[in-house]
Amino acid sequence: MLATGIFTSWNSVLFIINFGLISAVMALGVNLQWGFAGLFNVGIMGFVALGGLATVLVAMPPTQGAWTAGGLGILTALLMGAATVAFAVLAYTRLTLGKLRTLIIMGILISGFVFYRVVFDPAVDAVEAINPSLEGYLGGLNLPVLIAWPIGGIFAAGAAWLIGKTALGLRSDYLAIATLGIAEIIIAIIKNEDWLARGVKNVSGLPRPAPYEVDLQNDLGFIQMTDRLGIDPILASTLFVKLIYAVLFIAVLAILFVLLQRAVNSPWGRMMRAIRDNEVAAEAMGKDVTARHLQVFVLGSAICGIAGAMMTTLDGQLTPGTYQPLRFTFLIWVMVIVGGSGNNLGAVLGGLLIWWLWVMVEPLGLGVMKFITSGMTEGYWLKKHLMESAAHMRLFTMGLVLLLVLRFSPNGLIPEK
Numbered sequence: 261m262l263a264t265g266i267f268t269s270w271n272s273v274l275f276i277i278n279f280g281l282i283s284a285v286m287a288l289g290v291n292l293q294w295g296f297a298g299l300f301n302v303g304i305m306g307f308v309a310l311g312g313l314a315t316v317l318v319a320m321p322p323t324q325g326a327w328t329a330g331g332l333g334i335l336t337a338l339l340m341g342a343a344t345v346a347f348a349v350l351a352y353t354r355l356t357l358g359k360l361r362t363l364i365i366m367g368i369l370i371s372g373f374v375f376y377r378v379v380f381d382p383a384v385d386a387v388e389a390i391n392p393s394l395e396g397y398l399g400g401l402n403l404p405v406l407i408a409w410p411i412g413g414i415f416a417a418g419a420a421w422l423i424g425k426t427a428l429g430l431r432s433d434y435l436a437i438a439t440l441g442i443a444e445i446i447i448a449i450i451k452n453e454d455w456l457a458r459g460v461k462n463v464s465g466l467p468r469p470a471p472y473e474v475d476l477q478n479d480l481g482f483i484q485m486t487d488r489l490g491i492d493p494i495l496a497s498t499l500f501v502k503l504i505y506a507v508l509f510i511a512v513l514a515i516l517f518v519l520l521q522r523a524v525n526s527p528w529g530r531m532m533r534a535i536r537d538n539e540v541a542a543e544a545m546g547k548d549v550t551a552r553h554l555q556v557f558v559l560g561s562a563i564c565g566i567a568g569a570m571m572t573t574l575d576g577q578l579t580p581g582t583y584q585p586l587r588f589t590f591l592i593w594v595m596v597i598v599g600g601s602g603n604n605l606g607a608v609l610g611g612l613l614i615w616w617l618w619v620m621v622e623p624l625g626l627g628v629m630k631f632i633t634s635g636m637t638e639g640y641w642l643k644k645h646l647m648e649s650a651a652h653m654r655l656f657t658m659g660l661v662l663l664l665v666l667r668f669s670p671n672g673l674i675p676e677k
Contacts (some may be wrong), residue, residue, distance in 0.1 A: 311568025
């Protein structure tokens with residue numbers, strides 16, 4: 261980090277640190293699931309996206325006239341959909357097996373779906389017609405944005421509970437497929453339901469827990485302070501805002517780290533490791549393996565949801581199109597594996613280290629390619645090919661790092677004790 265600041269800029273360092281801290285929080289959530297319980301969750305992206313959605317629903321102001329136009333209709337339709345599912349489940353559990361039960365359940369689902377669409381579609385059209393270029397959605401509760409961070413964890417925990425009740429009975433490879441598919445469903449809903457958070461049109465201008473740089477640059481007291489320190493006010497304002505975010509993220513990371521350390525070193529943590537190492541033996545000792553798996557799956561997903569809310573707050577906008585498995589699933593797994601699965605300190609180290617590498621490898625790779633091709637003439641096909649390939653150095657380097665760690669240090673840089 262020091263070398264990056266000296267040879268590039270301190271703005272770049274603080275950018276890397278802030279996103280690295282968020283990545284470390286995500287890595288802690290995945291490490292709780294995999295490192296201490298052996299749950300192979302590759303649906304991290306979906307839980308992170310739910311945290312981002314929570315930021316919009318909590319912090320943005322409500323859209324003027326949206327609730328009057330169609331908000332109550334949307335809420336009514338959603339309740340009707342939930343009631344339809346509940347009645348179908350009730351019929352399935354109460355009626356005896358046979359054709360009659362099948363016909364009744366099909367009748368409940370089909371009729372419920374029809375009534376749901378009759379109420380839902382006009383309400384959605386009415387909401388999305390309100391100033392669609394800037395709004396076209398219900399908006400939020402206009403609460404402080406920091407409240408959205410724990411709410412994001414609650415959203416992710418609720419989704420994880422629903423997923424876990426159906427998918428945690430699957431074997432590890434099937435669980436991975438199920439969680440990845442459900443994550444894609446979550447992203448598809450956020451992208452396509454414009455009334456919820458504008459879909460792919462994005463929500464920008466999210467409230468911030470830190471002041472705007474322009475406001476600091478126009479503040480007389482701030483300008484006088486920078487003059488005394490001999491720092492450019494524009495540079496100082498960007499550094500100051502990034503430092504505020506860094507302090508907030510460090511506080512969240514520290515709280516989660518302490519709580520997780522206390523948890524994994526408690527009898528509960530020893531039980532989880534026993535279940536991870538030998539489910540049959542743990543079950544024979546009277547442990548409810550499925551319930552404990554569900555518990556740790558919900559906790560780990562909630563941490564990822566908190567990280568998703570933190571990241572959307574730092575970005576200042578919700579952009580569903582940017583939620584990709586490469587960034588929010590594969591990269592987080594690399595962080596956990598490289599840092600050290602089953603070690604919280606290793607997860608934090610992996611988050612910071614791999615994010616630094618992810619950001620810096622492209623400019624470093626471009627410099628390496630320039631050095632390699634410095635003796636070649638301009639326009640030479642090999643030089644042109646190598647310079648164009650520099651953009652792919654990021655993926656190549658991540659794969660290479662993962663292979664080297666798995667070969668020479670399979671337990672990570674800081675192995676589990």
